Amino acid sequence: MTTPSVPDLLEVTDLRTVFHTARGDVRAVDGVSFRLAAGETLGLVGESGSGKSVLGRTVMGLISSGPTTTVTGSVRIGGHDVHALKPSARRRLWGPEVAMVFQDPMTSLNPVKRVGTHLTETLRRHLHCSRTEATERAVDLLRQVGIPEPARRLRQYPHELSGGMRQRVVIATALACDPRLLIADEPTTALDVTVQKQILDLLGSLVAERDMAMLLVSHDLGAVAGRTDRVQVMYAGRTVESGATRPVFAAPEHPYTEALLASIPNLAHPPHTVLRAIEGNPPDMARPPLGCRFAPRCGRAAAGCTDELPLLVGVPGSAGVTGREVACHHPVGLSAPLEGNRHGR
Amino acid sequence: MAGSGTAHLRTDRERSLVVDDLVVEFPVTHGTVHAVSGLNLDLLPGETLGILGESGCGKSSAGRAVMQLPPPTSGSVHLGEVELTGLKAREMRRARARMQLVLQDPVSALNPRRKVKDLVVEGLEIWGWAERRRDTFVDELLTSVGLDPESVREKRPHELSGGQCQRVCIARALALDPEVLICDEPVSSLDVSVQAQILNLLEQARERYGLSMVFIAHDVAVVKNISDRVLVMYLGKTCEVLPSDGLERNALHPYTRLLLASVPSEADADRAPAGVEAAPGSKAVELPSPLDPPSGCRFRTRCPLATDRCAAEEPRLRELRPGQFVACHHPDPTLADPTLADPTLADPTPEE
Structure with missing residues (x-):
């Protein structure tokens, strides 16, 4: 996984994405930092409105500063500062450096273009292939993503394919220029369970084969648990907990992570087990609560929680667990507040 | 299966x-969509029946046909003594x-122009309850669903969140004191933390009002x-x-096993990622169309155990264990033991 000598492929530092709306400023992503090395898979999990998708798109550079949006902080992909680049230079990054797989495979393909056109268009533009060369490579790409009869599929339109098959085409398009970083935004949410497993397996093997880095954005904790090296849990635009996937899920430190895991029905439990629901609803991001954003719904909240925003600080002590961070005044596994969170902002 | 029978x-x-x-069949330009083909089920008082399946398996069509929305192509539905x-x-x-229905998308299931106090007692209004009597009932109903x-x-x-809208929908359904509640994917559009609230609420409502429930969903753990x-x-x-007790261990049908093996979990990390060309399940398979379903067992095109018999003869439901009925010619009891579960089962045989 992470080798200290190699600089990280992706570096996100104190990223903030603020949308200026009629209801006020919506701070969709509010100070998020992380790193990702080649060959590593990072899961971004959270509920709707937690800012995980906006974060994915801001990393890609699809959301950037403009009249209605302010992006601050930095995103560096392979040394390039995505948000400091001119749009034309940013477009050159898309494809060879970073590519994205979106949630809904029907709307991310152009319905009036053949499957082949989606692929050859990318290849010709970014890799300057000739027409025949592009077609050969397109057939090869479709074969790599497990589509039977690739030559025939090239001539079909998106509506002629099933949802799972379309998502494979979207993945093939994303892979066309051999990106070093793949951002998958809820790649299987629109698909059936059995197909979902196939697509996740496919992404996993492609990442391993090509030594790509992958950012897997998902609300499905099960999918993230089995497919990522590290995980970052988001709530209301901020990271509440991050670390190696297994320890985070096995022994969550943040009350939100713990509550989220406990609220999912578990196949191992007998029927009619009362679920530990999280009361209340996620906050309105135009008017986030003061202090810790989870405090109004948190079972461990104490007086200080609603005044001071907890910072993301390393979890000390636990041997063998490295890079574990939590943003909480009263983490689950610790009785005393963490150093650095005694004086929040 | 995909078979039939009344055992x-x-x-x-x-x-x-x-x-x-x-x-339930729907005529389309080039043929007929066979949405539901001979479904038999019964529901005891106070019982919850889960209908599990993927999109296109006919579970929603079945639920709606039971409500007569629209009435089924053929077959009968008895609610108590009434046909x-x-x-x-x-x-x-x-x-x-x-008999009341709770739908998947709670926001579009409610009339956007009406207020919550009118929405929850709309049924009572239709049944001629006086306005004053209705108004006193509103608060009781809203409180009972946790609003x-x-x-x-x-x-x-x-002005409400998705979870709150679903609570209003449930209050609306409970207002008429129904005997049977049909829930069609009531939690699939909700966030995980809210999903648990609604599932707990449905359980409470079932106990308090002595409801029988049909719960239609695609999520094995939820069902x-x-x-x-x-x-x-x-x-x-x-x-x-x-x-449902022990379902994850006892399921015998190859399709149920496939559904269970597809549930994403931490265990997925333990399998070394195989190459795309090598892994049997990484090849895409076109699913059969409900316009022209396969002969015999409908699952045979994806089934690893399929034989010639499966194409020729439709399996019927047989009681293989007390209370467990399987429509399959080759149910393999070794599959029911998770330690023997064959990982290739999770991966339907590629079909060319």
Whole structure:
């Protein structure tokens, strides 16, 4: 996984994405930092409105500063500062450096273009292939993503394919220029369970084969648990907990992570087990609560929680667990507040 | 399966809902969509039946046909003693009060122009309750589904969150004191933390009002949690009917096993990622169309155990263990033991 000598492929530092709306400023992503090395898979999990998708798109550079949006902080992909680049230079990054797989495979393909056109268009533009060369490579790409009869599929339109098959085409398009970083935004949410497993397996093997880095954005904790090296849990635009996937899920430190895991029905439990629901609803991001954003719904909240925003600080002590961070005044596994969170902002 | 049969029906018991040989077909330009092909089910008073299946398996069509929205192509639906198919409009309206539906998208299920206080008692209004009597009932209903009457009574659906809208939908359904509640994917559009609230609420409502429930969903763990009995559907037919307790260990039908093996979990990390060309399941398979379902067992095109017999003869539901009915020619009991579960089962054989 992470080798200290190699600089990280992706570096996100104190990223903030603020949308200026009629209801006020919506701070969709509010100070998020992380790193990702080649060959590593990072899961971004959270509920709707937690800012995980906006974060994915801001990393890609699809959301950037403009009249209605302010992006601050930095995103560096392979040394390039995505948000400091001119749009034309940013477009050159898309494809060879970073590519994205979106949630809904029907709307991310152009319905009036053949499957082949989606692929050859990318290849010709970014890799300057000739027409025949592009077609050969397109057939090869479709074969790599497990589509039977690739030559025939090239001539079909998106509506002629099933949802799972379309998502494979979207993945093939994303892979066309051999990106070093793949951002998958809820790649299987629109698909059936059995197909979902196939697509996740496919992404996993492609990442391993090509030594790509992958950012897997998902609300499905099960999918993230089995497919990522590290995980970052988001709530209301901020990271509440991050670390190696297994320890985070096995022994969550943040009350939100713990509550989220406990609220999912578990196949191992007998029927009619009362679920530990999280009361209340996620906050309105135009008017986030003061202090810790989870405090109004948190079972461990104490007086200080609603005044001071907890910072993301390393979890000390636990041997063998490295890079574990939590943003909480009263983490689950610790009785005393963490150093650095005694004086929040 | 995907087969048919009536072996799982409990004719000797008192039943609140009996569905007999339900067929739902929709004519389209080039043929007929066979959404539900001969579904049989029954529901005991106070029981929850989970219908599990993927999109296109006919689970929603079945739920709606039971409600007669629209009426099924053929087959019969008995609610208590009343046969619902072929009822006159006026009698149908009377029967519908005893059977209520909760839909997937709670926001679009509510009239955006009406206030919560009117939405929850709309059914009572239709049944001629006086306005004053209705108004006193509003607060009781809202409280019973965990909403604060003071803060939501005057609001319209767009001012509420998805979870709150689903609570309003459930309050609306409970207002008429139904015997049977049909829930069609009631939690699939909600966030995980809110999903648990709604599932707990449905359990409470079932206990408090003595409801019988049909719970339609695609999520195995959700269905197991809320149901007493689970019916697995594939392409309009029944694969397996089994008690939800121990479902993950006991399931025998290859399709149920496939569904269980597809549930994403931490265990996925333990399998070394195989190459795309090498892994059997990484090849895409076109699913059969409900316009032209496969002969015999409808699951055979994806089934690792399929033989010639599966194409020629439709399997019928057989009781293989007490209370567990399987429609399969080759149910392999070794599959029911998770330690022996074959990982290749998770991966349907590539079909060219």
